Amino acid sequence: MCVALFLWQAHPLYPFFLLHNRDEYYSRPAQPVAWWDNGEILGGRDGLAGGTWLACSRDGRIAFVTNVREVAKGPPPKSRGDLPVRFLESKMNPTEFAEEILKEAHQYSGFNLILVDLSFKSMIYVTNRPKDGKALVSEVPPGIHMLSNASLDTPWPKAVLLRSNFKKYLEKYGAGELPAEELTDKLMTDTTKADKTMLPGIYSVEFEYSLSSIFVETNTEKGCYGTRSISAVSAKTNGEVTFYEKYLEEERWKEHTVSYMMEWMGTS
Template sequence: MCIAVFLWQAHPLYPLFLLRNRDEYPSRPTEPVAWWDNGEILGGRDGLAGGTWLACSRSGKIAFVTNVAEVGKVPEPKSRGDLPVRFLESKKNPTEFAEEVVMEAHQYNGFNLILVDLSSKSMIYVTNRPKDEKALVSEVPPGIHVLSTASLDTPWPKAVRLRTNFEKFLEKHGSGELPAEEMADKLMTDATKADKTMLPGIYSVEFEHSLSSIFVEANTDQGRYGTRSISAVSVKTSGEVAFYEKYLEEESWIEHTASYVMEQTGTG
């Protein structure tokens, strides 16, 4: 059950600062963050379906997706991991691409999708499981936001905990540079589980409790399940992008960072 916290257009040095955990079965083939074949997309790649959970482009686009916790499934669904890739490969802005996604949203299992264009300072949230009859598409306002496997900023215990701890780091560092790797290490490895009375009640209590921490380690009927990668993406007003990843490979954690300067740097 993936989770992300991000700061959008609310810091003097960082138009965007993002931390994200990807939770998955270790047996699922996965390629770590790297430049893709055409050299325009930087991100991890799902070795089974070919999509991604988080990626960015040289032109200043960023996209990431989470699933939505639900019991029902769509028969023969499209791959949610294709959505970020399609956006990054397209010439469409976030709003235009969101409108395209809405037309086919019923063909996917539940998803949350964040679409960013840094050159135009645009961030759009798309979901096919809106909460309380809200719109499928909405603009994300400046500030701190948390996205888990519920609607954007839903106050599930792990989301509240992550936001609170993220805010403490921001208070500590003020308007100065943020230590991305340190924040990823301290905030995204938190294995504190929620009180069982605070769980959303979508699955069994024991299963939900095992998934209720920011960093997940759980045993399921399908085998071990948990956090496989921790990412930090920081974008500076200068257009510098740093994509840090710490990922699990054969019981060992490997760290690496890819950096580049956006082709369009109108991110001030």
């Protein structure tokens, strides 16, 4: 039950800036952010299905996925974590890839997928669970956006809280650099729970209440569940991409940062 906030084409220094929490069962194996085998994809890797929740590539493309909160109706034939990988490995632009995915969207459990191509200033949102008559594929306009386990910019309490707190930091730092580590520490570790009357009512009240904070930590019948990694991904106008990750490994929090220059800027 992840939560993400991102700034898109609305800052003089950062065409893209993302804060992201990945929530999962502690027992599910996962590898921290690293360059994958071919050295072209940078991201974390799910140790069970092999896909990713968030990754980027050397050519200025970024993708991340969240699940849609719903009552499961059986095991899906395809893993949602494959979607970001397939986009980054493809030669398609975000719109082309989105249209391709729509042909098989019914084969996945509910998902929200963000596809970014920085070289063409393109960001596309794809979902197979649209609400209120909205499209399955839409272009994301410039601005601050929030994404949890409902459709893009749905005002779930923790998403609204994250956006409000992030705006305060934008006012503080203005057009200057945004301190990724400080933002993750101050914003993404917030354990404030939502008012129970504001919960979406898909699961039991108590379970949803335990998931209603930005940073999640709870016990379930299947074991411990909660925030496993906290990430900040930024892309600057000069082509520099920085991927900061703080992740839980063997009950200890570790952190690391990977930076590189996008190849479309002429530097590898």
